[in-house]
Amino acid sequence: MIRAFFVAGAFAAGLLGGVSALAQSSADLINDHRTPGDVLTYGMGYNQQRYSPLAHINRGNVKRLVPVWTFATGNALGDESQPLLHGGVMYFTTSRSTFAIDAATGKGLWRHDIEYDPDTLRTICCGQVNRGAAILDGKLFRTTLDMHVIALDVKTGKEVWKTQSDDYKLGYSMTVAPLVANGVVIAGVAGAEFGVRGYLEGYDPESGKKLWRLWTVPAPGEPGSDTWPKNDAWKVGGGSTWLTGSYDPELDLVYWGTGNPGPWNPTVRAGDNLYTSSVLAIRPKTGQVAWHYQFTPNDPIDFDGNNEMILADLKQGGQTRRVLMHADRNGFLYVIDRTNGRLLAANAFVDKMTWASGVDLKTGRPILSQTTKDYLAGNEVELWPAVSGGKNWQPAAYNPETGLLYANTLEGGWLVAPAPIEHKPRAIFFGVKVAKRLWSDDRGILKAIDPMTGKAKWRVPRAVPSYSGVLTTAGKLVFSGAMTGEFTAYDAETGAKLWEFQTQSGIIGQPVTWERDGKQYVTVASGIGGVYHIHGGDARLRNVPTGGAVWTFALFD
Ligand code: CA
Ligand code: CA
DSSP, X not given: OHHXXXXXXXXXXXXXXXXXXXXOOHHHHHTGGGOTTOBOSTTSSTTOOOEEOOOSSOTTTGGGEEEEEEEEOOOOSOOOOBOEEETTEEEEEOSSEEEEEETTTXXXXXXXXXXXXXXXXXXXXXXXXXXXXXXETTEEEEEOTTSEEEEEETTTOOEEEEEEOSOGGGTOBOOOOOEEETTEEXXXXXXXXXXXXXXXXXXXXXXXXXXXXXESSOOTTSTTGGGSOSSGGGGGOBOOOOSOOEEETTTTEEEEEOOOOSSSOGGGSOSOXXXXXXXXXXXXXXXXXXXEEEXXXXXXXXXXXXXXXXXXXXXXXXXXXXXXXXXXXXSEEEEEETTXXXXXXXXXXXXXXXXXXXXXXXXXXXXXOHHHHHHHTTOOEEESSOTTOSSOSSOOEEETTTTEEEEEEEEEEEEEEEOOXXXXXXXXXXXXXXXXXXXXXXXXXXXXXXXXXOOEEEEEXXXXXXXXXXXXXXXXXXXXXXXXXXXXXXXXXTOOEEEEEEOSSOOOSOOEEEEETTEEEEEEEEOOOHHHHHHSOOGGGTTSOOOOEEEEEEEOO
């Protein structure tokens, strides 16, 4: 009875208050990081800090955290999605479904399903996953593996519009959570492993009409085209855009990372290969680029530049700087002035790095090691980090109170040499010969990192690396999950483990926290899958059950 009343009540409130309870305005999105009663954006705010001002749950009482509901997603392919929450309703996506869930009880309200022609799934490199939705004015926006962006009515789950982005047969796919910025729905593509030419697109939230497309690899004659060989390399030049960008509404700039150049073999595409493995600062209304910074010119081994861009105001030499922080797969943590793209700091955050000895702050370019030079000359070398990077897609969190960045880092390398490669439609486009995959004993480490130095204040080593997102709170807590299923709370200042709960599968999801009627909740999806589960060959995960569920926790009282 209470459940039914709650759901009806939430919708009635929407009608009584105009459309305010159901319609999310652009102002709501701008304020998202300050309003703990809802979660409206990927990253829990346009700044993607994954920080909550909530402190009801804190270091003193987190041991009383208990589950209040679970919701089975029926998805055995990996639950990487970040939930959204509005008006007492949680929205959760998998690659095949979108769910609306009563946030108080965990009861399903509606679901929307997508069916795929099996042919569309041939060029999904790293897991049939989806990373979440975006929301604006009563509509929920999401992407599909077969290259569509769709809008659903938040009340009913009915499709409002569906727009094809491009042809999946070219190697494209979509797993990204869209970003709504300045009234435009922005979505990117995956596919640099199959020789696509990357792009980012903006859509009209009302109609689904395409407003702009920004190619990340220039055609001959366009700016940056002189950084490519004078042949057709640009046509399959990569630069995918598979992770969600962040947004500074005051500067009206979206910060979006681009993926590796194609093929992985760098010796066949001499030059910097702009605008791959870079961050682009983009005007959301038009898709115009205000500035760019390239993390890895002529990316040697699929470092990508897609990892999240976390925005914060940092004090440096008595000045407050509006920065962007980015822990790249290449092992460097970059701090960039987000008003103009100037590099302020770039330091290694991994324990072992052999590909570069540092980053020249004047030129912004990596200082290549002899190892990398030998590799570029065609030799087999031991490169650290390897393809999975110093950190993969799993988003870090930044706590403005501790000033620390909390990230699930990776410690892996490989013995690798360039190899001949020719582009074939819908075929893997690598061109490297891997002799051996290498890992440290602890393949992953949860690190609390000083952004300006890259040094860890504390570290929690993990034999099996974590591909879970991280969440931090004003309660001085850090939450993250493990692929063996544990969901854990740590002291944000010391890294001490304060609480842990064993979920039913492995966690590769993105925890969020929120508040309703004065009570704080923590939600995370558990459901193993994704790139490491598929390609990591880690026998320790053999007995982890597949099958996803969304878990919500609160203090027992
Ligand atoms: Ca909010
Ligand atoms: Ca890639």
